[in-house]
Amino acid sequence: MLGRRQVFRVVATVLVATGALALVPGAASAQRFIAGAPGGGDDYFPFAGNGGYDVEHYDLDVTYTPPPAAPAALVGQLSGVATIDLVATQNLDRFNLDLRDMDVEAVTVNGKPATGIEPPAEGTVVEDAAYWQVQDDGARIWELTIQPRPKIKSGQRARVVVTYGGDTTRPTDIEGALYGWVTTRDGAMVVSEPEGSMTWYPVSDHQTDKASYSFEITVPEGKVAVANGLPVGDPVTEDGWTTWSWDAPDAQASYLTTASVGDYTLHETETPDGLPIIDAIDDNLTPASRAITEASLALQPDIIAFIEDRFVPYPFNSAGAIVDDDSVGYALETQTRPFYSRIAREGTVVHELAHQWFGNAVSPERWADIWLNEGWATYVEWLWSEDQGGETAAESFDAIMEIPADDNFWDLAIADPGPLGLFLSGVYDRGAATLHALRVKIGDEAFFEASRQWLKRYDDSTASTDDFEALFEEISGQDLTTFFDVWVRTPEKPTTW
């Protein structure tokens, strides 16, 4: 993400999710079937993600009607059928999906229907296959619980089909920033970091459960729907509706999913290596925005080659951009196809492309680890600038170190910025300065070798700050405890390291 620069705010206390156990009376312990946890174990967003299973694939069949013309309210209509292929990782009596402000109309598990009921009181035994929803905006709890019958054994595959729908509005995250399925007059901007995907499909909404995706998005004829990956065939139009199909076979974190809808024109090209690039550019950009955007996006093959030269090959099956004439106030690195609000500037394109490696292929284990996304994307901006004859990485580092020690920029332990601190400038700029200081400390050879190992070892997965520290110690042969304590765990300006 790039664009949110906010003042420091006091971090709110967030309660940690508890996984309520629903034991089957009399069952032998080895055969106990219990409830999957309602959260993915991330302290910052306790009810994002779920326990007890691992999703392999989401097939999202969504029909969307944008709002009527102004002055009608900015409310769209969405209806969807989500087909979710998962594998149980424990014996499951019931399990949860995250789904916010959408009504569930039907659920089947392996073809067997469940009955929609009111949430049962604590301790009540529900005998038959059932599902229920808890929607508590104040506590940020948005859970769909599914109780399949028969129960699902550990290791068993299951296909869960959820039919759902509702009004779409303009949801906001914990900071109050727009995210998720953001309704616009001419479509929708779909950008979901950190846990906004639950606003438009039932999902285990945490990056520790990556999956592949396929999409069929049906919109009024004339609208264009753009998702991750590559198009499947040509769009099909029938009775005034057009269905756009996309396939994203690479492992993908839920916050990187998109299905933006607008008055886009698709521009298809490829890199010299044959990597497809698909840019969706809004027809309604201003002429000045369009000129800058087109010039920046024309650099994508060069930027990809630049990053590949220093690190590892591009990790996905396609690249490109979505540039909307509306704004969420920031750009986001949606996988294979970053989203840009109103304009795509060169530095932002470098940043969002860098995230395809740093953040998307290797994602943060916990949201506390987000400096590994934003520090790296910022540092690649510094490297690109130097390569283009602009400010060098050393000069960028020096500029950060000129910030006085009493400036609240330094009042942040970037390895634990808090749920309201994910997008503070310290996460970005101190993160990049950390990487530059590390490079100077261990030398270019070890730094870039460890960086490549990082991208190879944790490809299609997640990793933590501790994993990062351990790998750089392993490759450099140095004890980096003090270095990481000073740079990422101490809310003060580093002086020696």
Ligand SMILES: [Zn+2]
């Ligand atoms: Zn970013």
